[in-house]
Structure formats: structure tokens, C-alpha cells
Amino acid sequence: MTKKQKSEILSLLKASKTILLFPHVQMDGDSFGSSLALCRALRKEGKIVYILLEENIPKNLAFLCGANCEDDCSEYCVEHIDLPEAPDFCLAIDCSDRGRLESRTELFFSGKKTGSIDHHVTHEVFADHTFVNKDAAATGEIIYQVLKEMGLSIDKMTAEALYVAIVTDTGNFQYSNTTKNTHLVITELYDCGIDHTEIAVKLYQNMRPEKVKLTGIALAGMEFFSEGKACITLITQDDFKRSGAFFNESEGIVEQLRNISGVEISIVLKEDKDKLKVKVGLRAKKEANVALISQVFGGGGHEKAAGCTIEGSIEEARIKIMEAAVKELARISGK
């Protein structure tokens, strides 16, 4: 981040009349909350601002813009837009690369100017003007700074959108990205009147029963190997049927396995609908590098969180992935 980068973005936000905001595809609390906050604050200044959606607003975030988003925000959270002329400024929010714009890429580059505000360490520049602060725990933290420096008023709803951006991206201040400044920003959001208890209820007490059931089935069926250093669970199509959960609702299970005492590598296998391939989620706690495991099967990811797809039955995949995990545990123990 340089002062110049920031001041360029601020100048463009001030000078532009029509502004389109682009949260990343598979929108999360940070990209949506940050976009909402910036949108609201700029609209209060009389600007024409829209948030361009790639997909529906996630159910657990819909409260940010009124009940089920059928309220006021629907007028500025849109999937398509017809403007009489090209937008003055198209701004990507929390997008680490242009791929995160997906089907909106053309619209983004139709802007007279393009910009990007982000906090990802891996940011790949794709816009005319880029303001990246890799020390920020969330893009919401940067947006707060932007609003403040522009002298824009931050009302309760705007502050709550920023609060959601920050708490979701920091795992409630637990992740390593959290800093002193993160908490400092939160103290100022409290001054704006946020109701953090209400937000916690809306964010976390709204789980789909089917997802909770699937989690239960997966945890009850977990198995340990390598003297408890690795833990695996298999989720079959039958388990999805029994629970009624969607394929993507296994989210969070692999972390729960990793959180078990003594477990260094955790693995979740999900049987595909056609039963011909298996999706694998991998986590490591301290020393293991699960990216090395996923790479064996053509997958990707980071040291502590990776994934891959294995062709074949879930039982075949189980044997293959367990072998790879045993190997990785041997590697770190130097055997």
C-alpha cells in the first residue's frame, strides 16, 4: 500500500457520479459487508451506486439489507444494470484477481476508470488503480478507513455491515490476520451504535437443520489413524440423503476434526453424485503441509488448508488419501 494508491482511489470515489461495486464471486461476509458499507455511505452523498451480484446473497448475510433482502437494498444490489452511459468508476471489492469477477468481467472493464480495494496477500493487479493493504484483517477494515478519510458519515447499518465484514473474515478475531488495529476499528464501530449481540444471533444461530444433521453424522463416523495424528470421515451420498443437506453443507467439518487434540491432519471425503469421484478436504494443525498431499492428486491449496478430487469409489479414495497422509506424517517426523 502506498499513500498515492489510496489517494487515487479516494479522488476517484469523490469525483465519480456513477459507481459500480464488484464483490468477489462466492460472496462472503467481508466482500458483501464491505460493498454494502461503501455503497450506503456513497449513496448518502447523492451518488448513483450499485452492487453488482454474481449470485444470490448468502442466506446468513441477507439480514444486512433488511429482512431477506426484499427490503431497501434490493434496489441497489442487482444482477444486471442498464445505465444510459458507461459507469464513471468500477471498483472491485475484496477480489484477489480478475477471475473473481467471473461473468461480470466485461461490465467491470466497461467503466471509464477501474479500481480495486483488497487485503489479500496474493493480490494480482488487474485494475487501473489498486489499493491493497495486506496488513488489514479484512477489506472491511480498509473500507472503514476510506469512509473516515473521505469524511463520510457512518450510520448504524453501515457500521454493522463493516462489523460483519471484520468478524467473518477474522473468525471472531481468532485468525492470525487480526491486529491491534482491527480491535481499534471495532471500538469506533461501537461508537456508531452497532448491536453486536443481534448480529451474532443472526450470523450464527441460523444454521440449516440439515447441515447440523450432516455434521453430526460426519463427526459420529470419524476414524483415527497414525496413532491419532490423523482423522478422517467419509460422507456418502446416502449421508446426504439421510440428512437432507446440500453437497456444500459439509463446510466446517474438516476444521472440527482438525480441532481434536493430537490431530495433525484432518480429512473429509465426499462421495460425488455419480459415485465415480470423491471430493477431498484437508487441514493441517501445526507442522504438516497438506498442499503436498493434495498435489499428489492434482489438487491445490495452502500448507494448512488444501483440497483435491480423486477418481474412483469413496473406499478407493479413502485408502489412497490415508496412504498419502501417513507419508506426510512420516516426512514431518523425519522418518
Add this chain to the structure above:
Amino acid sequence: MTKKQKSEILSLLKASKTILLFPHVQMDGDSFGSSLALCRALRKEGKIVYILLEENIPKNLAFLCGANCEDDCSEYCVEHIDLPEAPDFCLAIDCSDRGRLESRTELFFSGKKTGSIDHHVTHEVFADHTFVNKDAAATGEIIYQVLKEMGLSIDKMTAEALYVAIVTDTGNFQYSNTTKNTHLVITELYDCGIDHTEIAVKLYQNMRPEKVKLTGIALAGMEFFSEGKACITLITQDDFKRSGAFFNESEGIVEQLRNISGVEISIVLKEDKDKLKVKVGLRAKKEANVALISQVFGGGGHEKAAGCTIEGSIEEARIKIMEAAVKELARISGK
């Protein structure tokens, strides 16, 4: 809280040479973290300070005083003590009433002076000098203020003990007790060099596999009634056997059921070893008052969290508690 209350406690801490600290029975992160922080800071001043334990240090908190607490803190975390004369000052930490001292009551009142530092709204005065700040999210927040006002140095280990006190008592800043000041104190603890990521790993990535298995079994077996407004799960002695979990390791399950979308009342039934009685945990989300349900069976608790014991088999208890829950749901819907 009055300024006088605080200054009395501060004066006594300054004047006393021998100080005994009493965290509450069933020690949690706040009472232990607060006691440790105060103990360390006062010891650095050359005072003779001990923490009197009612029971073993909880496994997930042992890291605060070195590996498994076999390290340095064992010398000042003690279950018994022999002093040549009565201690100058006995100070209860985070104890809402004298009952929380349990078997240490006599020792506490053997102090030449007695004091109490607490944040519970329900605090019942039992010591000579009481400093209660009901606006503090955790007693750790008050201890921080005490150390600061006494001009005592807060090293990394002391700051981490206070951090644990605050994060555990606020559910990572989610609960309603969290305030702007809570986050402000945290920013200052960051200045003392805390490693919040390491703490999160130690606090939350250290679950007993048996507990996780029991959670899985309980979630997989949950049932809904009253059109999904209530959710119940039964944990039998057989479930404890299958998972290998202890009786108290069902902790947290009733909250997971409450967190399900649409659920207003959640219930966990635990079959007792003798299979002649059943322990009941109850939670409410928004409108229901589960204390009204627990009272039917001679139990107690709060509006949103209550418990009771029902005589008889788990199947009998299931029918009785479901009837009571249906009644409570009818009451709040005005039927």
C-alpha cells in the same frame, strides 16, 4: 462500583505482603486467567502471592502456566498452604457469592482482610471490601484496570492470561457483555505482545476426540417437534460408552441445537449412570422462557438457559419435557 471501593482494594493490594487469591470453584478462563495475571504482577513486586485451587486446572487452560502446568506456576497454584501467620489479604476473584469458595471458605476468612473483585450482575457481598464492576465483560477487564492503575508491569504471559479471561467470558466478543471498552483493553494487550493465534489454537484446537464423537452422535440423533420450533436429543449411557466421553462432555451440544434456524427451544437429555434419572439442559433463542420449563421439574436457571433433573427413564423424561416445551411454545404464541 464506586471509586472508593476500587481505591480500598488497590490500597490493600499495595499494603499487603502475603496475598491469597481465590478463583471460583469450577474454575473457568476468566477466574483462572484473572487470578494468574494478578498473581504474576504482584509477585514481580516481591510480594508473597498464591492462587488457592479448589480443583485441578482445566486441561484447556493449563498452557497458561507452562506445559501442563508442571512448569513455573505449580509453585504458586496450590491446593493447600502453610503460612507462618494469617495472610494479610485474601481476595476472591470472579466469585459471585461465598458459595463459590466452597471448601476454601475457612481459609479465605482467615485473612486479616478479605476482598472480592467481580463482574457478576448477581454479586452478593461476602467480603470486607468489594470491588464489583457489572459493566465489565470479564473480571479480566477489571484486573487489567487494577494492574494499570497500580502501575504494575504487564508482561506477555500476564497479558495472555488476561486475554484468555476476556475471550472465554465473552465467547470471542460475541456475548452481550462485550463493550467498546472490552476491545479497547484488547488493543492494549496487543501492545504487551500477546500471540492471539497461538492462544486460539491452544484454547480451541485441543478437543478430546471422545467429546467430538459424543457431539456427533447427539447431533445425528436430534429430533424436531412443534413444526421445527423445538429440537431435542437424547444421550444414553450407551452413547457415553460408544464415544468414551465423560458425563460433562455434552457441554455445548444444547447451544448447537439452539443455533438451528427456526429452533426456539433446544433440549438435551442425559441418562444418568443408574438409569433412574435424567439430566436436562434447556436453551431458548428469542421469546421462550426455559426457566419456566425447568421450574416444573424443580430446576432453575435463566430465561434463555436453564436445567433440571427428572426422575425416571430417559423415555419418560422425553415425553414430560416435550409436553412442557410444547406448552411454553403455546404460551409465547398466545394460544
